[in-house]
Amino acid sequence: MKMQFENLKRYKSWLISAAITTAIGLWLISGQIGNENSDPDNAQVAKQETEARPGVRVRRQTAEEVTRTIAVNGRTAPARVVDINAETDGRIVAVGRERGDRLDRGDVIVRLDERDRHARLAQASATVKQRELEYAAREKLQGESYVSEAQLQEAAALLEAAKAELTRAELDINYMVISAPFDGALQERHVEIGDFVKRGDPVASFVDDRTLIVRASISEYDAHYVTKGEEGTAELATGEMVTGVVRYMAPVADEATRTFTVELAIDNSDGAYRAGMTAKLMIPGETVSAQRVSPSLLTLDDAGNLGVKTLNDAGVVEFYRADIVMSSSDGIWIAGLPHLMTIITVGQGFVNEGALVDAVPEDDIETAVAIKSGTQDD
Numbered sequence: 001m002k003m004q005f006e007n008l009k010r011y012k013s014w015l016i017s018a019a020i021t022t023a024i025g026l027w028l029i030s031g032q033i034g035n036e037n038s039d040p041d042n043a044q045v046a047k048q049e050t051e052a053r054p055g056v057r058v059r060r061q062t063a064e065e066v067t068r069t070i071a072v073n074g075r076t077a078p079a080r081v082v083d084i085n086a087e088t089d090g091r092i093v094a095v096g097r098e099r100g101d102r103l104d105r106g107d108v109i110v111r112l113d114e115r116d117r118h119a120r121l122a123q124a125s126a127t128v129k130q131r132e133l134e135y136a137a138r139e140k141l142q143g144e145s146y147v148s149e150a151q152l153q154e155a156a157a158l159l160e161a162a163k164a165e166l167t168r169a170e171l172d173i174n175y176m177v178i179s180a181p182f183d184g185a186l187q188e189r190h191v192e193i194g195d196f197v198k199r200g201d202p203v204a205s206f207v208d209d210r211t212l213i214v215r216a217s218i219s220e221y222d223a224h225y226v227t228k229g230e231e232g233t234a235e236l237a238t239g240e241m242v243t244g245v246v247r248y249m250a251p252v253a254d255e256a257t258r259t260f261t262v263e264l265a266i267d268n269s270d271g272a273y274r275a276g277m278t279a280k281l282m283i284p285g286e287t288v289s290a291q292r293v294s295p296s297l298l299t300l301d302d303a304g305n306l307g308v309k310t311l312n313d314a315g316v317v318e319f320y321r322a323d324i325v326m327s328s329s330d331g332i333w334i335a336g337l338p339h340l341m342t343i344i345t346v347g348q349g350f351v352n353e354g355a356l357v358d359a360v361p362e363d364d365i366e367t368a369v370a371i372k373s374g375t376q377d378d
Contacts, residue, residue: 053358057346058311060361061291063339068285068325070225074216076236076277079265080182080208084109086197088175096179099189102271103180109204110191112176121173124166131159184208185271209275212268213247216281217259223249225285232264232283236273242266246283290325290333291341298322298332299348308334309348310341311359317344319353 090112097109135155142152180186188205191197214234218226228249234242244266253260264281266273297308307321325333342359344351351357 053356054351055347055358055360056311056344056351057362058342058359059345060340060342063289063291063337063341065287066290066325066333067287068335070218070222070281070283070285072216072218072222072281074214074234074279074281076212076234076273076275076279077215078184078207078209078275079211079213080184081187082181082206083202084178084181084204084206086112086175086178086199086201086203088112088172089198090115090176090196092191092193092195092197095189095191095193097186097189099186102185103183103206105180105182107180108177109180109186109189109206110178112178112197114173114176117169117173117176121166121169124162124169128159128162128166131155131162135159178203180206182206182208183210207275209271210267210269212266212273212275214244214264214266214279214281216262216264216279217254217257218262218283220253220258220260222285223253223260223262226260226262226283230283232281234264234266234282235280237278240273242273288325288335289339290335291337291343292331292333293343294331295327297343297345297348301353308337309344309351309353310338311344311357312342315356315359317351317353317355317357 092110093113094111095109096107096111097103103109135152135158138152138155142149184207186204187207190202190204197203226246226249228246230246232244232246234244236242244264246262247265248261248263250261262281262283264283293308298306299309300306301319301321305319305321307319310318310320312318320334320337322332322334323336325335327333344359345362347357
């Protein structure tokens with residue numbers, strides 16, 4: 001009985017030892033499996049840390065204050081367009097100019113048949129003299145109480161009527177000649193020799209093309225920055241650049257388009273430019289802070305937006321959409337960028353927004369090239 005107890009005791013100890021050993025083994029195995037599962041992640045991290053980042057060339061630059069140009073398409077037009085009508089009845093007996101001719105103020109366009117106009121003028125003049133004598137006589141008699149006040153007033157009325165008729169006769173003579181109202185060009189002549197015109201009939205269309213206007217429509221936003229009297233520029237369809245002054249800025253927007261009409265007056269005294277041509281109107285707008293970049297630095301993001309890529313202080317690529325303010329021979333000016341920025345000048349097409357890159361400043365490359373060139377010269 002004692003021996004059986006001892007055997008049972010040894011068997012119990014063996015079971016405890018086996019259980020402990022099994023637990024330790026399972027713990028070791030689980031740890032090994034966990035390590036095996038974490039190895040790929042650790043390896044990937046290590047790989048990312050050891051892999052070389054893409055290299056780009058960068059330039060540090062500061063924004064400048066520039067004036068944005070309001071640029072809209074428009075058309076040239078004469079400064080004035082008038083329809084010349086006959087002011088009396090008569091038959092056309094002579095034409096002075098053909099359509100398209102340039103005229104100075106007072107140049108004859110057409111002449112009407114005067115016929116008995118001079119006789120009417122002489123008759124009206126004689127009537128005035130007669131009425132003057134009658135009035136003078138009655139005035140003298142009225143002072144001697146031989147003529148009443150009513151008779152004197154009647155003579156005065158007849159005199160005034162005679163003077164009015166004389167004035168009409170004189171004007172009628174002047175109306176026989178239809179001339180240019182100002183310096184310009186004869187756009188159309190509606191009559192020929194032999195035509196009979198009545199008072200009010202159209203005779204010619206005349207334009208003032210010594211001054212041309214470039215008329216265009218600008219947006220509600222841009223209208224705030226345009227004022228009458230300021231200078232502007234227009235690029236004609238021929239490529240010529242002309243300067244002028246804003247002569248008109250609409251106070252009220254067009255109800256249909258919600259745009260404002262603006263007119264730029266340009267000198268055309270030599271007749272070098274034609275009305276009706278397409279023109280690009282450019283007027284100074286607001287002053288903004290902008291960065292000047294080369295057009296070659298523009299790139300597209302994943303959404304197809306045009307912009308530039310920069311680096312932040314952590315060396316991460318950032319993308320800014322291009323808000324082009326103006327362009328010149330030196331490059332384009334873009335607003336909406338940081339005042340002080342690091343722009344990617346080489347390699348921007350091979351890196352994406354959010355990528356971590358190795359940046360090499362342009363100044364360092366230029367210095368290295370200069371040193372190498374100096375060494376080779378030695």
